[in-house]
Amino acid sequence: MATITFLHYIPILFLLWLLPIVLHYLFRKPSKPTTGRLNLPPSPPELPIIGSLHRLSTVAYIGFKNLKKYGSILYVRLATYPVIVVNSASLAVEVFKTQDLNFSWRTRSPFGDVVLFGSESSFFNSPYGDYWKFMKKLSVTELLGAAQIKRSYKVRREELDRFLHKMLEKSEKGEVVDLSGEILTLTNNSTCRMLMSTRVSGEDNEAERCRVLVNDSFQLASKLAIAYVFGPFKNCIIWFFRKQLEEIPRGYDELFEKLLREHEERAKVHGYDREDKDLMDILLKVYHSEDAEFKITRTQMKTYFLDLFTGGTGTTTDGILWVMANLINRPSVFNKVREEIESVVGKNRLVEESDVPNLHYLQAVVKETFRLYPPVPVFDRVPHQSCKLGGYDVPKGMTVVLDVHTIMRDPEAWDNPDEFIPERFMDIPPNKEHDNNLKQTIAQNLNQNFIPFGGGRRMCPGQNLTSSLTHSSVAAMVQCFDWKSCGGGGKVDMQPRTGITLGLAQPLTCVPTLHFNPFDV
Numbered sequence: 424m425a426t427i428t429f430l431h432y433i434p435i436l437f438l439l440w441l442l443p444i445v446l447h448y449l450f451r452k453p454s455k456p457t458t459g460r461l462n463l464p465p466s467p468p469e470l471p472i473i474g475s476l477h478r479l480s481t482v483a484y485i486g487f488k489n490l491k492k493y494g495s496i497l498y499v500r501l502a503t504y505p506v507i508v509v510n511s512a513s514l515a516v517e518v519f520k521t522q523d524l525n526f527s528w529r530t531r532s533p534f535g536d537v538v539l540f541g542s543e544s545s546f547f548n549s550p551y552g553d554y555w556k557f558m559k560k561l562s563v564t565e566l567l568g569a570a571q572i573k574r575s576y577k578v579r580r581e582e583l584d585r586f587l588h589k590m591l592e593k594s595e596k597g598e599v600v601d602l603s604g605e606i607l608t609l610t611n612n613s614t615c616r617m618l619m620s621t622r623v624s625g626e627d628n629e630a631e632r633c634r635v636l637v638n639d640s641f642q643l644a645s646k647l648a649i650a651y652v653f654g655p656f657k658n659c660i661i662w663f664f665r666k667q668l669e670e671i672p673r674g675y676d677e678l679f680e681k682l683l684r685e686h687e688e689r690a691k692v693h694g695y696d697r698e699d700k701d702l703m704d705i706l707l708k709v710y711h712s713e714d715a716e717f718k719i720t721r722t723q724m725k726t727y728f729l730d731l732f733t734g735g736t737g738t739t740t741d742g743i744l745w746v747m748a749n750l751i752n753r754p755s756v757f758n759k760v761r762e763e764i765e766s767v768v769g770k771n772r773l774v775e776e777s778d779v780p781n782l783h784y785l786q787a788v789v790k791e792t793f794r795l796y797p798p799v800p801v802f803d804r805v806p807h808q809s810c811k812l813g814g815y816d817v818p819k820g821m822t823v824v825l826d827v828h829t830i831m832r833d834p835e836a837w838d839n840p841d842e843f844i845p846e847r848f849m850d851i852p853p854n855k856e857h858d859n860n861l862k863q864t865i866a867q868n869l870n871q872n873f874i875p876f877g878g879g880r881r882m883c884p885g886q887n888l889t890s891s892l893t894h895s896s897v898a899a900m901v902q903c904f905d906w907k908s909c910g911g912g913g914k915v916d917m918q919p920r921t922g923i924t925l926g927l928a929q930p931l932t933c934v935p936t937l938h939f940n941p942f943d944v
C-alpha cells in the first residue's frame with residue numbers, strides 16, 4: 424500500500440485555504456455599483472450566488488420576456504455579471520436615436536475574445552473607433568452596398584435554381600423534404616459564393632470545413648459564456664477548453680489565409696476589378712492600396728469574413744424558415760401571396776428579385792414574421808459614458824441588453840401585438856388616404872419600432888442582402904409549390920429551439936407539390 428506523505432495533503436490544505444475566499448465571494452450581498460449615489464433601475468427578486476441566472480431559460484428570449492412584469496428597464500445580476508435589460512419600444516428608440524453615439528459600443532464577448540482573433544479585430548465587437556468607422560463605410564458603400572448586391576445577383580439566382588430543381592425532383596417522387604437543411608444549404612452557398620467564391624455545402628471540402636469550424640465555435644462560445652458570468656472561475660474554465668481554443672482560431676487562420684492567397688494569385692493575372700469580383704477581392708484591393716484611409720490588417724480581414732459568415736447565414740436561414748412556417752400554417756395568407764405574385768409576374772416566368780418592390784403584401788408578410796419571430800431576439804450595446812436611460816443611471820461600460828422580442832410585442836407600440844397581421848405594414852387608416860402627414864407619422868412609428876436588425880449607426884449592414892435572399896426564395900417557393908407540413912395535423916410546430924438565436928426547434932419537414940414549373944416554359 425502506498426504511504427501517505429505530507430505532499431498528499433497539499434491539495435487539501437490549498438482547498439481549505441481557498442474555501443473561505445470562495446464562500447465570501449459567492450455569498451456576499453448582491454452588489455450594485457456604488458460609485459456616488461447611483462439611481463440604478465429596479466431589479467427582479469434575486470437568489471444568492473446566481474442572482475437572476477435562474478430566470479434565463481435555455482431559450483434566450485423567453486428568459487428575458489418573463490422579466491417584463493418587473494419593469495421596462497431592469498438591473499439584472501447574472502451571477503457575477505450585471506446587465507441592464509431594456510424591454511420597451513420607447514427606451515429602444517432612446518438608445519438608437521437620442522443616445523445613438525453613446526451606445527455605439529458592444530460588450531467584449533467570449534466569441535470574439537477567445538474563440539476568434541480577439542474582439543479588437545472583429546467588426547461586430549470592435550469599439551466605435553477608426554477601424555469600425557472605416558469598415559462600416561466600406562460595408563455600406565461597397566461590400567454589402569446596393570451595387571455589389573446587384574452584381575452578385577447571378578450567384579443567388581444560380582443557387583436558387585439549384586434548390587428549385589431539387590424541390591422539383593422531390594415533388595415528382597412525392598418525397599419528404601427537410602426544408603430546414605435545404606434552406607441552410609441555399610443561404611450558406613449563396614453567402615459563401617458572394618463573400619469568397621466558394622460553396623460551403625457539397626463537394627468542396629474547404630468550404631465544408633468552414634461550416635464545421637463555425638459550428639464548433641458557436642458551441643464553444645456558449646460554454647464560455649457561462650464562464651464569463653462566473654467571473655473568478657473564468658480563467659479556470661477557459662483553461663479547461665484550452666485545446667479547442669488553440670485549434671479553432673488556427674483552423675480559421677489556415678483556411679482564410681489559403682483563400683486570401685488564392686484571390687491574390689488570381690488578381691495578379693485578372694486584377695481585382697473583374698465583373699464577377701466577390702467581397703474578398705474588394706477588401707483585398709483596399710488592403711493592398713497605398714492610399715486607403717485606414718490600414719487594415721490581415722487578421723482584421725479574416726475576422727471580417729467570419730463576422731459576415733457567422734452573423735449572416737444562420738440568421739437568414741432562420742428568418743426564411745419562420746416565414747415559410749407562418750405561410751404553411753396560414754393557407755389564406757399563402758394564397759394571397761401567390762395571387763399577388765401571379766398578378767405582378769404572370770404565369771410564364773419565375774419571380775425575380777427585381778419584382779420584389781412590387782410585391783407589397785409579400786414584403787408585409789416578411790416584416791410581420793420578423794416582428795414576431797426576430798432571428799436575433801436579444802443583442803447588446805454598451806454606453807461609452809455614464810448616462811440616464813428612462814430616468815435611471817446607466818454606468819459607463821455596463822452591458823445593456825436589448826430584448827428585441829419583447830420590444831416588438833410592446834402593446835404600447837403595436838395594436839394586438841401577439842397577432843400575425845401583415846396588413847399593419849400596408850394599411851392606411853380608412854378615409855385618411857390624402858392625409859400625407861398622418862401616413863408619414865404611421866410609417867415613421869412603424870420603422871422606429873421595427874428593430875429586428877437593430878438601429879442607429881451599429882444597425883445590421885447585411886439587411887439588404889438578407890432581404891434579397893429572403894424575398895426571392897420565399898416568393899419562388901410560394902409561386903412554384905404547395906407545401907404540406909409533416910407536423911401533427913399538417914401544421915408546422917412553432918416551438919423555438921434552445922439558444923441565443925431564434926429558430927424552429929424541430930426541422931421543418933414537408934412534401935412539395937408542383938404548382939408551376941419555371942423550367943418548363
Ligand code: HEM
Binds near residue numbers: 546874876881889
Ligand atoms: C435575418 C437576418 C439577420 C438579422 C435578423 C440580423 C440582425 C442583426 C442585429 C440585431 C444586429 C445588431 C444591430 C445593432 O446593434 O443595432 C446585427 C449586426 C450585424 N449584422 Fe446582422 N442580421 C442578419 C443578417 C446579416 C447578414 C446577411 C450579414 C452579412 C452578410 C450581417 C452582418 C452583420 C454585422 C457585420 C453586424 C455588426 C454591425 C456593427 O456592429 O456595426 N447580418 N445583425
